[in-house]
Amino acid sequence: MMENLITAINENKNDTSLRAIILSANGNVFSAGHNLKELQTSAGTDQHKLIFNKATELMRSIILSPVPVIAKVNGFATAAGCQLVATCDMIICSDKSKFSTPGANFGIFCSTPGIAIGRSVPKSKAMYMLLTGEPITAQEAYESGLVTKVVPADKLDEEVNRIVEQIKHKSRCVIALGKEFFYKQINLNTLDAYRLGEDIMVQNINSNDGQEGIQSFVEKRKAIWNHK
């Protein structure tokens, strides 16, 4: 499953007609995370290392994807499934969705999910999820910053499509440059981030689509993007 997701996320990444990726699920479980049976000792430590290495690669693929990755959640996202959701650029969920990290109930603390969740919600909420294993509602997930928006289940497609339309009106390479820089700067201290940010802005302005965007604004017309 992780292999398939990594392949799906990466295989069209240089195709300029790919503008956004939506992760969604059939049924009322978005993702329940790792298969615990794969984690029995009989599988061997090398196999366990491979599994978590693969999970990191999946998260990296989302972060490094040149197009926005949107989680469309309508149900339960638990453990590494909750990590997957939290790692997406945007998370739109239905009001029936729930989020939890119940690993400790089965002796396996959700340590790697905590990396993504601890960077999305306040510490006191992340700790509640990790230490109790209790689910939080869609509304609580919104209040704590885990999800971008909560909508009624029958408006979920509409809302995600609206966001994708917004992305499609923009230049693909400008979105890619901006997304890449966001994840780079967020790990730096503020002044180092600004120093790097100045260079990125100048680079963006002097790109083809940067100049076309400004030109179209000045001439009050629709921009015609090159996308690369």
Place this chain on the structure above:
Amino acid sequence: MMENLITAINENKNDTSLRAIILSANGNVFSAGHNLKELQTSAGTDQHKLIFNKATELMRSIILSPVPVIAKVNGFATAAGCQLVATCDMIICSDKSKFSTPGANFGIFCSTPGIAIGRSVPKSKAMYMLLTGEPITAQEAYESGLVTKVVPADKLDEEVNRIVEQIKHKSRCVIALGKEFFYKQINLNTLDAYRLGEDIMVQNINSNDGQEGIQSFVEKRKAIWNHK
């Protein structure tokens, strides 16, 4: 008082029957922080250094405690008392509780409380608390991420007990491993955190209680934890 708290938090830390620590107070003041009289010049700079060193040791004791530390707040938590609350793993408070950092009113800016609060709430809220000294309500504390949950005063014990019950159903050493890793990884950049996280997951899986947890899941029975 700080000495007593440090001793109380640490003295049973290797006793496997200790599963959680609850910090609570009698009366309507949870904690008003440092005693300003101890901070007069007559006490001497060495004494001042000792006091703030002790405060850091108290915060470290909470962070390093192998069991979850829960603040149960029913009243005012101010200055270093608010720092104490913000440092706990989870914070459950009554709807009558209030939180403030009014040190600057008395010439002593709440700089050390700001370390804990600035890592719990958005900058614009932390700055409001620190620069104006004004209290925020329990509801505002929830909205800004400072507290985990707000409940009516007469449900406070029930809610905290519910959380402790959730913790008691789990393996003590798995909780300890997960808590320790959370505070370690949150100071790292995301990819370094994942690199370390992979190792922690493999270590957790190959522990006694990790395997017992998986085994119990596969066999659809209750896990019997070793706790160490």
Place this chain on the structure above:
Amino acid sequence: MMENLITAINENKNDTSLRAIILSANGNVFSAGHNLKELQTSAGTDQHKLIFNKATELMRSIILSPVPVIAKVNGFATAAGCQLVATCDMIICSDKSKFSTPGANFGIFCSTPGIAIGRSVPKSKAMYMLLTGEPITAQEAYESGLVTKVVPADKLDEEVNRIVEQIKHKSRCVIALGKEFFYKQINLNTLDAYRLGEDIMVQNINSNDGQEGIQSFVEKRKAIWNHK
């Protein structure tokens, strides 16, 4: 405009009668950010570098100002205008205000605004603003931590004045010391922050206004600040 703001923020910074700075605007646009016409290639790369260097200098001036800088927003704050708002110590806005980072619509991703916004709101909200360019309401800005408070437009002056009054009751140099330390420690890991924080507390206590504050508390009288 940026030059004027930098000068206005810095020119009275050593005047002890200056106690707070309020950034506000006439009309229903707080700030729309950079002038895109200045970013055409005809201006030249050196000119572009200068512009973004100047913007960083403006943000630094706010962060390094010894007095609190408050954004009083009653309208639209977009792109670098939204960055300006997010960089202020406190942000008080009317319920009609809106916030957006629509740069990508014009081929220029709001990368530098994202530095300030990404440190104020959860990632999934920052990414929504940056990738879609859609505005968020005052209420959404409050929920995500971008603004400190939302009030009806006709209460905006009253609320900002109330905050300024709170600041004026305190010692100028204590506020300056506390603000400087906050922005320093927030970029450190928690334990390094506490180590530095202990020294700052001892320094604060042994300052004139630190001792006067404690003395006034002990003697139950109003403090008479020296302010330096």
